[in-house]
Amino acid sequence: MSKNINVALIGNPNTGKTSVFNQLTGLKQKVGNYPGITVEKKEGICKLPRGVKAHILDLPGTYSLNTTSLDESLVVELLLNKNDKDYPDVAVVISDVENLKRNLFLFTQIKDLKIPTILVINMADRMSRKGISMDIEAMEKKLDTKIALVSTRKGQGIERIKELIADYKNLSSAPNVDAKRISPEYFERLQKTFPNEDLYKLWLVITQDVNFMPIEKKHIEDATSFTTKSKEELKKLQHKETVLRYQFINNTLKETYKVDFLAAKGFRASLDKILTHKIFGYLIFFVILLTIFQAIFDWSSYPMDFIDEQFALASEWIKNTLPPGVFTDLLAEGIIAGIGGIVIFIPQIAFLFLFISLLEESGYMSRVVFLMDRLMRPFGLSGKSIVPLISGTACAIPAVMATRTIENWKERLITILVTPFTTCSARLPVYLILIALVIPKGTILGLSYQALTLMLLYLIGFGMAIFSAMILNKILKIKSRSLFMVEMPTYRLPLLKNVAYTVLEKTKSFVFGAGKIILAISIVLWFLGSNGYSEDFKNAEQIVNDRIEQEGLSTYSKNYIQNNIDAYRENALAEGIAPEVIQDSIQSMTHDLRERAEAQEIASYKLEHSYIGQAGKAFEPLVKPLGYDWKIGIAVLTSFAAREVFVGTLATIYSVGSDEEETIKTRMAAELDSSGRPLFNLASGISLMLFYAFAMQCMSTLAIVKRETNSWKWPLFQLGFMSVFAYLVALIAYQILI
Amino acid sequence: MATVADLTQGQKGIIKDFAEHVLPIKLLELGCLPGNSIELIQVAPLNDPIYINLSGSHIAIRRSLAELIELDIIEETQAL
Secondary structure, three states, X not given: OOOOEEEEEEEOOOOOHHHHHHHHHOOOEEEEEOOOOOOEEEEEEEEOHHHXXXXXXXXXXXXXXXXXXXXXXXXXXXXXXXXXXOOOOEEEEEEEHHHHHHHHHHHHHHHHOOOOEEEEEEOHHHOOOOOEEEOHHHHHHHHOOEEEEOEOOOOEOHHHHHHHHHOHHHOOOXXXXXXXXXXXXXXXXXXXXXXXXXXXXXXXXHHOOOOOOOOOHHHHHHOOOOOOOOHHHHHHHHHHHHHHHHHHHHHHHHHHEEEOOOOOOOOHHHHHHHHOOOOHHHHHHHHHHHHHHHHHHHHOHHHHHHHHHHHHHHHHHHHHHOOOXXXXXXXXXXXXXXXXXXXXXHHHHHHHHHHHHHHHHHOHHHHHHHHHHHHHHHHOOOHHHHHHHHHOOOOHHHHHHHHHHOOOHHHHHHHHHHHHHOOOOOHHHXXXXXXXXXXXXXXXXXXXXXXXXXXXXXXXXXXXXXXXXXXXXXXXXXXXXXXXXXXXXXXXXXXXXXXXHHHHHHHHHHHHHHHHHHHHHHHHHHHHHHOOOOHHHHOHHHHHHHHHHHHOOOHHHHHHHHHHHHHHHHHHHHOOOOHHHHHHHXXXXXXXXXXXXXXXXXXXXXXXXXXXHHHHHHHHHHXXXXXXXXXXHHHHHHOOOEOOHHHHHHHHHOOOOOOOHHHHHHHHHHOEOOOOOEOOOHHHHHHHHHHHHHOOOEHHHHHHHHHHHOOOHHHHHHHHHHHHHHHHHHHHHHHHHO | OOEHHHOOOOOEEEEEEEOOXXXXXXXXXXXXXXXXXXXXXXXXXXXXXXXXXXXXXXXXXXXXXXXXXXXXXXXXXXXX
């Protein structure tokens, strides 16, 4: 047999469907998107006995075949379309032993589509604790299927699923509930009009709001010999169908499924009392939040510093080892720096998704949603928006990815659009250096002005997110009828394997998804910064060398050399090194320092006359009213790639060799504007901070928003709206303060 | 007529009837059918949403939806 068996995993949310999928496929899985939409498509290969292979498709979780969301309609669409390449040879319905009754509802619907169906009853390890006993054989007979009793937690029963899949040809494909019983008269007529179609399929097509390709709904409605029913009548019939199905299920379970409530033990009730308590509930949530913040800001800084260093070293190594040339420069300054800019985010993303998946797997997340929903609603957000908004203080990229849990499209879109306002960690270096430059050191009520300013900036970011959500809620006209309903699953210990898979998968999808775009723009920025068309650029070395010969080094370079030498002398004297030795060292040091200073002056001159430098000059009239000169203009331009680039760019422009904050700060403080005042004064400093607070200066976020909304419309809207707003606020602030 | 929104914490009720054309079919499928029981487990701060046990399914719904489900309240019997 050469053809793989097509298997579709179907089930209610929270039944451990993904665990079953992980155990069936192991690492032989891939996650992609369904064409045209952002619903994740998970598929994998599973080896069966006797050398047969199965292609396993993990379909989105759904409660029934009556769909209310995009994810769910996908399931129906596939099951109705026999021509789809993924159309299952066999459906595996995953259920959870505690909610079997409700899970069987979906099972009977799939069975009625006449697809060979296997029932997996998962979480069998909980049976005794919940006082549940079952007669599997009798149940198999009543449901006309084969059952696998599985515990993914203990890894039991997976082999049985594989055997049943391999043996799928012996499964019955007879329906459980005769569709005609819903309304004999109506279905009779339906059958007469479409003698070749399956009745239950027709019924599903008629009652769905989604239009399916294989059997066109319009085609049914247009059939002249057939009068369809009004929406209300159809709903009555659906109601009747639900009752019929539950009759069948109750009848089945009466004999085969027993719960001894006295034996049932559970800590859901007692845990819920604490975790959703009016006071303790919020307190506990707050503590968990603090822990997450701690991880993202503090713990992840170690791997991030390490990554930063390694990439700097790699770049240095390449420059020193490979023959100098355009290719080496591109590799060292463009590609390596670009990849570094992606990899640096991995620790934060991994930590964040580690926590989020722990909270989700344990069942706690539903409780947070329950606690927050009412508070978020006036702003057009849902209880489910809280997670992305909090994640945004680390980085907007994982935050935007975390919005996937919000089923309601409008609420999700608003969350995606406002999340970049929250103060992410990339804004921090910019804020810190500007605050140190322009905010006085004094204190008020024991709090330093500088700390207060930083806190205020965080509050402004969060306030702006909420405020713009409120406005978007008013102006966005999106019909989204998905109702708010959260299942509160039983608490369970997270499965390490599932958590690991989630973290791995999310990180991977960030690195390869957004990464490509970040890399491309980094290369473009590098090119624009290291190339120029003007004569000045081409002859930079000549010009700068001539200038140095005539006028000597710039005042700044002289100071730079002098400071370094002074520092060395002081140190050496303190250590008691002989004066002659010091004199010798200083001589060779001066030579080195001079060479470095010269190289930096050339680099600075080149940047000024490169494409991006020219752009900065052209850009100057636009930023002048905000109190910036062309150099800040360039920094603003290049930091479009990522906000933290601002500091690095200024360092290059001011030809400060090292990235040490102190040196850049001193240099920036010494910079004067045309009228002789410090360029970084209170007015321009605050104007800059406000600009960075509001502007969408992050192409990674744009890339991820594009991916998550699957269109350029929303990221461009975001870019336009945020940039214009940031510009106006910065302009007003500068003009008032100056 | 009492609705699910009228339950107090820990109180149970038997679903009687509801405006079936406005109630989402999803809720029916979770077992929200006449004759089944609903227990109010917890009310969120600010009184909304509410957390119920709908014949075995533990879910949270908004109050506006709860008001559409009519039921007979069973006076709380003391637990053994």
